[in-house]
Amino acid sequence: MKEDFDKIFKSKLENYSSEYPDQMWGNIEQALHPKKKDRFGWYVLSISILALVGVGAFVGLSDSNLKKSDSAMVSLKDKLVSNTAETSELVEENIIANNSNEAELEPVVEALQHQIIPFEESVSDALEPKLPEVKEDSFFKNKMTQQTSANEIKRSALIEVSTPDQNKSKLKEKTRNKRTIIFTESILPEKDRLDNALSVKKSNLLDNRLNRHQVLNSLNALPLGIELQKKPELNLNMSVAPGTDCPSWVKDKMGLYLEAYYAPEFALRSLTAKSRDSIVTVNQIMRNQTESELMSFSLGARLMFMTPKGISFKLGLNYSQINERFTFVDPESIKYITIADVDPVSGDTLSVMTYTEYGSEKEKIVNRYRSFDFPLLIGFEKYRGNKWSYSFDGGIYLNLVSQQRGKFISPDGTRLWFTSDNDVNYKAFKRSLGVSVFASAGFMYHWVEGIDFFFRPSVRFYTQSFTLDNYPLNQNYVVVGIHTGLRYRF
Amino acid sequence: MNEKELIKACISGDRKSQRDLFELYAPKMMSVCRRYARHQLEAQDMMQEGFIKMFMNLEKFQFEGSFEGWVRRIMVNTALKKVSKKSFSHERIGIDETYEGKIDASIISELNAEQLLEMVSQLPEGYRIVFNMYVLEGFSHKEIGAKLGIGESTSRSQLVKARRILQTKVLESQKIAV
Numbered sequence: 001m002k003e004d005f006d007k008i009f010k011s012k013l014e015n016y017s018s019e020y021p022d023q024m025w026g027n028i029e030q031a032l033h034p035k036k037k038d039r040f041g042w043y044v045l046s047i048s049i050l051a052l053v054g055v056g057a058f059v060g061l062s063d064s065n066l067k068k069s070d071s072a073m074v075s076l077k078d079k080l081v082s083n084t085a086e087t088s089e090l091v092e093e094n095i096i097a098n099n100s101n102e103a104e105l106e107p108v109v110e111a112l113q114h115q116i117i118p119f120e121e122s123v124s125d126a127l128e129p130k131l132p133e134v135k136e137d138s139f140f141k142n143k144m145t146q147q148t149s150a151n152e153i154k155r156s157a158l159i160e161v162s163t164p165d166q167n168k169s170k171l172k173e174k175t176r177n178k179r180t181i182i183f184t185e186s187i188l189p190e191k192d193r194l195d196n197a198l199s200v201k202k203s204n205l206l207d208n209r210l211n212r213h214q215v216l217n218s219l220n221a222l223p224l225g226i227e228l229q230k231k232p233e234l235n236l237n238m239s240v241a242p243g244t245d246c247p248s249w250v251k252d253k254m255g256l257y258l259e260a261y262y263a264p265e266f267a268l269r270s271l272t273a274k275s276r277d278s279i280v281t282v283n284q285i286m287r288n289q290t291e292s293e294l295m296s297f298s299l300g301a302r303l304m305f306m307t308p309k310g311i312s313f314k315l316g317l318n319y320s321q322i323n324e325r326f327t328f329v330d331p332e333s334i335k336y337i338t339i340a341d342v343d344p345v346s347g348d349t350l351s352v353m354t355y356t357e358y359g360s361e362k363e364k365i366v367n368r369y370r371s372f373d374f375p376l377l378i379g380f381e382k383y384r385g386n387k388w389s390y391s392f393d394g395g396i397y398l399n400l401v402s403q404q405r406g407k408f409i410s411p412d413g414t415r416l417w418f419t420s421d422n423d424v425n426y427k428a429f430k431r432s433l434g435v436s437v438f439a440s441a442g443f444m445y446h447w448v449e450g451i452d453f454f455f456r457p458s459v460r461f462y463t464q465s466f467t468l469d470n471y472p473l474n475q476n477y478v479v480v481g482i483h484t485g486l487r488y489r490f
Numbered sequence: 491m492n493e494k495e496l497i498k499a500c501i502s503g504d505r506k507s508q509r510d511l512f513e514l515y516a517p518k519m520m521s522v523c524r525r526y527a528r529h530q531l532e533a534q535d536m537m538q539e540g541f542i543k544m545f546m547n548l549e550k551f552q553f554e555g556s557f558e559g560w561v562r563r564i565m566v567n568t569a570l571k572k573v574s575k576k577s578f579s580h581e582r583i584g585i586d587e588t589y590e591g592k593i594d595a596s597i598i599s600e601l602n603a604e605q606l607l608e609m610v611s612q613l614p615e616g617y618r619i620v621f622n623m624y625v626l627e628g629f630s631h632k633e634i635g636a637k638l639g640i641g642e643s644t645s646r647s648q649l650v651k652a653r654r655i656l657q658t659k660v661l662e663s664q665k666i667a668v
Contacts, residue, residue, distance in 0.1 A: 017517030
């Protein structure tokens, strides 16, 4: 009878076919022909960030203002030379503006006149054939025309000549209504002297000591015979490096600092199989399905020494915690329930019954990967104005100790604790994570005297897998975050 | 393309051939996995893992004996890896008594394969594994004991209990039918 029972089950079930999900082949194919993780991309990103730090330091060290100053020097010189007339114009305007009546203008006019007359006389004959209308003596004889307003003076760096086509009346009008002062050849040597006086040596520009005083002194050399009342504004269009206009805390930034920070972070995990064994591949799939990222963080303190050029050297202590959530659902879990019937009087157990209950079990745990590290960093900082500086940091973190707590799907498919401080648990992770590469770039704000606030987006690349060599999966991380904190200067 | 050529094409990495081979044996292997698994989801995981393992080790097949039998053994071994030893501890099935009498084989014959499969998959894990291995795979109690790490007597008692539960379920299905 038993045999018949067994035979019927065997005959009906042995070759029975069941349906399966359509996507099953896709999962199998993915396991057989896995796509290569773009590890190369992470390497490129890390190297790019480190290169950025290096370039930033190089830019700060090399004085790019040198190049600017070269062209600025040339343009400055040209401008000063070409603007001599303009500056004199400004000077004269100022002079005229400061003089309210014609009587006071007389000494000015007379001083200028001494410059103009000798040339005028020598030129007049040469100009005459070209200027029929100026043959009239009126133009050259009258050294100055009368003017209606003391504030209207027209100057020109060139000799004002009229062409044959020029309207005679127009010329007359010009000369009638305005006082014309002509800078003649007699003043040209002064221009050369001005050129020399105003020529700025390259070394001066490098030292960034160019200022208005040099220009004004040279302008005073102009043969005006009058002390300048107002100083002309010269738009040299040059950047002013730390010098006379920088705050003292920027000029004197060399020293010892203490930084304290907190960094909210996000850890990007890469889980890769070390072999093509199917069990390993399935374990990789199951772990990726049951574990997900949560917000992570770092906090710590660093001692920093900064040089006058803005280069800093940092070392300190860092605590990092990577958080992940482990979620597992067992839709048909078995629970054994034992019910004992106990006599309330005697306390004797009258009967025992055990029930088997089927139900859905959901397990949720936060897995934590903790590490203490020793950061060794090099940085660069540059002041940008209005209490803001930008800064770059790069270097390594030496791991001192690491610790893990949590649960995962083990390679044999069971849920196991991997907490590191318990010898009974599954041993999957290392106690030391070696070296990780770190880079950050961001801003500093000078809050109050001796205290700065900083905000630096960062990236950290762990060079080693978190798992032991005998564990079948590699577990690597790249952590991105934002370091925020305060810096105190001793 | 015959089966041998198909297998060789799979070994060489031809993806279309691999898919064809999978679709050829997937329906039967799904039934195998459903008999061993606690539920549908677990059966799918078992089958997926089993086929991955099969393709990874395909070059080891010597073309001796039935290829289907070779694949079936891989599936069974994959299923057995998930079995916990505690499944074979003494299980009490509540207050319901199991039927210990004999039932007519014709009653069982009236039931279709899907109904029988459902009954088997509802067995407690230990009974289910032993029943499948003994009745459907043809292992002896000694072999079952060696594979599962249990004693021969445990294997026998588990089988007896499995039959009783199945008989009860068959009778219950008849009552419902009536």
